[in-house]
Amino acid sequence: MGSESYAELHCHSQFSFLDGASTPEALAAEAMRLELSALALTDHNGFYGVVRFAEAARAVGLPTIFGAELTLGRTAPPVADPDPGSAAGESHLIILARNPRGYALLARALSEAQLRGEKGAPRASLAELCALGGTAAPAVDRNHWLVLTGCRKGAVASALEHYGPAAAADQLALLVNVFGRDNLAVELWDHGHPLDSVRNDALMQIALRGDVDLVATTNAHYATPAERPLATALAAVRSRRSLDEIDGWLPAAAGAHLRSGFEQARRFARYPGVVERAGELGQACAFDLKLVAPNLPPFPCPDGLNEMGYLRRLTERGAERRYGPRHRERVAGAWAQIDHELSIIEQLGFPGYFLIVHDLVDFCRRNDIYCQGRGSAANSAVCFALGVTKADAIELGLLFERFLSPERDGPPDIDIDIESGRREEVIQYVYQRHGRHYAAQVANVITYRPRSAVRDMASALGYAPGQADAWAKNVDRWGSLIAQLEDNANTVAPEPDSDAIPQVVVELAAQIEHAPRHLGIHSGGMVLCDRPIIEVCPVEWARRENRSVLQWDKDDCAAAGLVKFDLLGLGMLTALHNTVDSITEAYGFAIDIAEVPQDDAVYDMLCVADSVGVFQVESRAQMATLPRLKPRKFYDLVVEVALIRPGPIQGNSVHPYIRRRNGLEKITYLHPLLEPSLAKTLGIPLFQEQLMQMAIDVAGFSPGEADQLRQAMGSKRSSERMERLRGRLFEGMAERGITGDIAEQIFDKLAAFANFGFPESHSVSFAYLVYSSSYLKRYFPAAFCAGLLNAQPMGFYSPHTLVADARRHGVVVRTPDLTASGVGATLEWVEGRAAATADVPFPIDAFPVGGADVPQPAVRLGLASVRSVGDELAERIVAEREAKGPYVSMTDLAQRVDIDRTALEAMATAGVFSNCTDRSGANLDRRRALWVAGAVAETSADRLPGIVTGTDAPSLPGLSDRELAGADLWATGVSPDGHxxxxxxxxxxxxxxxxxxxxxxxxxxxxxxxx
Structure with a gap:
């Protein structure tokens, strides 16, 4: 299309967050259509979109340039303004990486600017850039950047506009001093504005006098002119105003789009060589992002061992504990499997990965933090030997290749569930152990959904906030906006005065669906690198204190070759730890949930769906399935966890399995060779690992090939690979005498199953927690109830439902009390005295089994459960009581602890003061406590004694049982004595x-x- 060799050096994507209208993929496609020799991505203050850009450009054969538009001089988050960086004292600067070293230096510069400022206010300066990659940098770090003077907010163009050519020349001279003349170019752009030529003429003269390169750019903010309306709407959203209100800011024409070299040559004909020079510099700066892919950091090993030697030592120690010594193994084939897995790990170069995961788990163990590895790691005997997972992969017959094989791309995937209340400790340990510059959390890119898209576009077009909200509520939160509106044609307004969504709003909203809105933080992903991670991907502050987050999401990290570790918070582990601590305190017996014995009484309880509060099987659907499935052993729980999932339900696996389980349907197989893989699920495929084993058994696939088949069948984007594997599958089946309709049926079953099969490794990991929580509920319902209450919010049920269930199991639940209550729920054997190990009336020295009747203490609700109190105030109340003795009255509490009237009245309503008296010695029941709470709140320690009246209540009738129940529900959400x-x-x-x-x-x- 264009005869000129031209590279675009200044281009924004949607990852400039409301200052770019096109996706990186659309920009790459348009650049190829225009026959550009290269394309630079220069989003604001980050590399947010470079991975998607690199992948898209690689797919179409477009050379890539990586850069950013930095904001210099910013001291606070940007104001609501359609023109980013327009605050006083700020300027823009384009920096392009000439090579991978330049990329690393620029990533570091972006990171340091982000971490130096507060969230949303990166602080970069010329002095810091000069020291990092400019003329003051070490010689090895110079000359790796190409710097452009930037848009009208660049220092040179801005000085020209406001102060004239002399000031602009001074700014250019400053940039020459900072970066060097050979690393700088003056940028010309033309968006069709009447004054563009005047400005460009002046900039050319300044560049010629300063002997600095001149280049032409389009300063693109969208791929094609058709996207200009969306770009202006996004400018309105960015400014938090309507299009009418910012009309004066907006360019008159759709000029900020990509152009061909031919069109640029025509536009810049009066500036000889600027288009060709852009092409030359662009080609010189182009390189592939794969060149910056990092490795894991080296793991420190003792005794001169390398990583593989140390991993082998740790694994063999653990294997001896789990399986016995090599010559007397307790599980046949265990050591052979261990050796096989270690050889694969060594072959693929991943010993460091396993050592890092082991180190994290060992940190949790040393610090009494409950954790459990899950995911496909449960397929590994090495992970079991290291103590990372609880599942014995050998005994359960799990396929290691579902976890790791030579045929798989990328590192293994180990998720670590950590008790949610202490996950932050583990995250901070990672930062401490590896350094904040080598570790960061993965971002979660928050994108536009139908509702937010409709709301923002309606607001941009000037509709009232109430109207925009009303329209947003007319569409579902998820799914495609266009598909929703096609299903309900009346939702789009046929006429301007209709109450339905105007067509122009719908069209703009549909264009920004899935566009990035801002950055969030991934639920648990962390990345580690062998080099400063800030040289691979910029890092910025997360909203949460002491958290730094990458500018890439998990898919970007995987595509760029970064290794991710998932540290996931799990509320049930918190609840289990709380329960075990309560049992230790109340009974003097320390329970190890990993050693809980299998017991018929626990399965009896599950068979009648007595599972409120139990992990994974407390939903209505699971409760309805339990009595039909009738679990009697551990593997039945593995199946139960997997059955009630969208996949098996959609795949029509639930009812056939249950019918076979209850003898109502004969167990059959399409071919006898399928029996080994499907026997444990009664001929009904449920797990992804079974798909792999089926391919191994009927077609002779290697385990690695079988995992490739699983991946190909489960992917919508692997049709070519699927066709190759299909041919291999049918060839292998034919060699074993499986042809014709049977072969087709087996393939169809595999293909259908690939879309809904649940990983058996996940199910096994979850089943351990199902059984552990069931056991604790069966034998220690009081402690289990307290543990769940102290782990809220979590699970399916409210605290009231949990308490009601505990009461059905004979547990006494008591209201909060000023003297007896802790911060959270506690156990007590007698009124007003918490359980203590030194004086336990019912000591236990072994796991109860066989339905043994274990005496149960009462559950005392904690002060934090009271409305308007919360953890922080409850902790202060308890700390003061422990330090200086019990409170003798409500007034005593108000004078010793800073507490407001709202909290005092809520505590009075909850009955917290029922064991206190007023000054006359009368018992302070709830009604009397409420009467005086307002006055007592004024008697704080800084008030003179005796000046507040009304702190003594008259004789009042007590609350009725009905009123007490209502008061309990209002104040704590729990009614211990009934609803x-x-x-x-x-x-x-x-x-x-x-x-x-x-x-x-x-x-x-x-x-x-x-x-």
Whole structure:
């Protein structure tokens, strides 16, 4: 299309966050259509989009240049302004990396600017850039950048506009001193504005006098002119104003789009050589992002061992504990499998990965933090030997190649579940152990969804906030906006005065669906590098204190070759730890949940769906399945976890499995060779590992090939690879005598199953927690209830439901008390005295089994459970009580702890002061406590004694049982003595309204009311 060799050196994508309208993929495609020799991506203050850009450009054969537009002089987050960086004292500067070293230096410069400022306000300066990659840098770090003077907010153009040519020349001279004449170019651009030529003429003269290169750019903010309306709408969103309000800021024409070399040569004909020079510099700066891919940091090993030697030592030590010595192994084939896995790990070069994961788990163990490796790592005997996972992959027959094989791309994937309350300790350990410059958390790019897209575009077009919200609520939160509106044609306004969404709003909103809005933080992904990570991907502050986050998401990290570790918070591990601590305190018996024995009484409980609070099987769907499945052993729980998932439900696996489980359907196989892989699930495929084993058994696939088949079948983007593997599969089946319809049926079953199969390794890891939580619920319901309450919010049920379930199991639950309560729920054997190991009335010295009747303490609700109190105030109240003795009255509390009226009144409503007295010695029941709470709140330590009146309550009637239940629910969300509806039961029954329990005996096919 263009006869001129031209490279675009200044281009913004959607990753300039509301200052670019096109995706990196669209920019790369348009650049190829225009026959550009290279394209630079120069988003604001970051490399947010470079991975997607690099992948898209690589796919179409476009040379890539990596750069950024830095904001200099910023001291605070940007104001709501359509023109980024327009605050006083700020200027823009384009820096392009000439090579991988220049990329690393620029990434470091961006990181240091981000970390030097607060979130959203990177602080870069010419002095710092000069020392890092400019004329003051070490010789080895000079001449790796190409610097452009930038847009109208660049220092040179801005000085020219506001102060004239002399000031602009001074700014150019300053840049020459900072970066060197050979690393600098004056940028000309033409968006069709009447004054563009005047400005460019002046800039050319300044460049010629300063003997500095001149280049032409399009200063592109979108790929094609058609995207100009979206770009202006995004400018309105960025400024938090309407398009009408910012009309004066907006360019008159759609000029900020990519152009061909031919068109640029025509536009800049009066400036000889500027287009060709852009092409020359662009080609000189182009390189592939693969050149910056890092490795893991080296792991320090003792005794002169290398990483593989140290991993082998740790694994063999663990294997001896798990399986016995080599010559007397307790599990047949265990050591052979260990050796096989270690050889694969060594072959692929991943010993350091396993050592890092082992180190994280060992840190948790040393610091009494509950954790558990899960995911496909549960398929590994090495992970089991190292203590990373709880699943014995050999005994369970799990395929290692689902986790790691020579045929797989990339490193293994080990997720570590950590008790949610202490995950931050592990994250900070990673920073401390490896250094903040070598470790960072992975970003989560927050993108536009249908609702947010409609809301923002409606606001940009000037519609009132209430109207924009109303339209946003008319569409679903997820899914495609266009698909939703096609399903409901009345949602789009046919006429301007309609109440439905205007067509122009819909069109703009559809264009920004899935466009990046801002950065969040991934739920647990962390990346480690062997070099400063800030030289691979810029790092910036996250919203949470002491957290730094990469500018890339997990997919970007994987594509760029960074290794991610997932440190995931799991509320159930917190609840289990709380429960075990309570058991130790109450009974003097330390439970190791990894050693909990298998027990029929636990399975009896699950068979009747008594699973409120139990991990993974407490949902209504799981509760409905438990009595039909009738679990009697551990592997039944593995199946139970996997059954109630979208995949098996959609794949019609649930009912056939249960029918076979109960002998209502014969167990059959399409071919006898399928029996080894499907026997443990009664001929019904449930797990991804079974797909792999089926391919091994019927077609002779190697385990690595079988994993490739699993990946290909589960991917929508691997049709070519799938066709190759399909041919290999049919060839292998034919060699084993499987042809015709049977072969086709097996393939169809594999293909359908690939889309819904659940990883068996995940299910096994979860099943351990299912059983552990079930055991604790069965034998220690009081401690289990307290553990769940102290881990809130988590799970399916509210604290009230958890307490009601505990009461059904005979547990006494007591209201919060000023003297007896801790911060959270605690256990107590007698009124007002917490359980203590030194004085336990019912010591236990072994795991109870066989349905043993274990005496249960009462659960005392904590002060933090009271509305308006919370953890921080509750901790201060308890700390003061422990330091200086019990509180003798409400007034005593108000004078010793800074507490407001709202909290005092909520505590009074909850009955916290029921064991206190007022000045007359009268018991302070709830009504009397409420009467005086407002006055007592004014008697703080800084007030003179005796000046507040009303701190003594008159004689008042106590609350009725109905009022007490209502007060408990209002104040704590929990009614220990029953729900208020109990007091209406007689009236409800007279109206024919049934309880949930009475539904069992209600006649079939009759309509009833339940309440």
């Amino acid at each position: 208020p509806t109990l007091f209406e039961r007689e009236h409800l029954a007279s109206l024919g309204i049934l309880t949930a329990a009475e539904l069992r005996t209600a006649p079939t096919d009759t309509r009833v009311l339940v309440g």
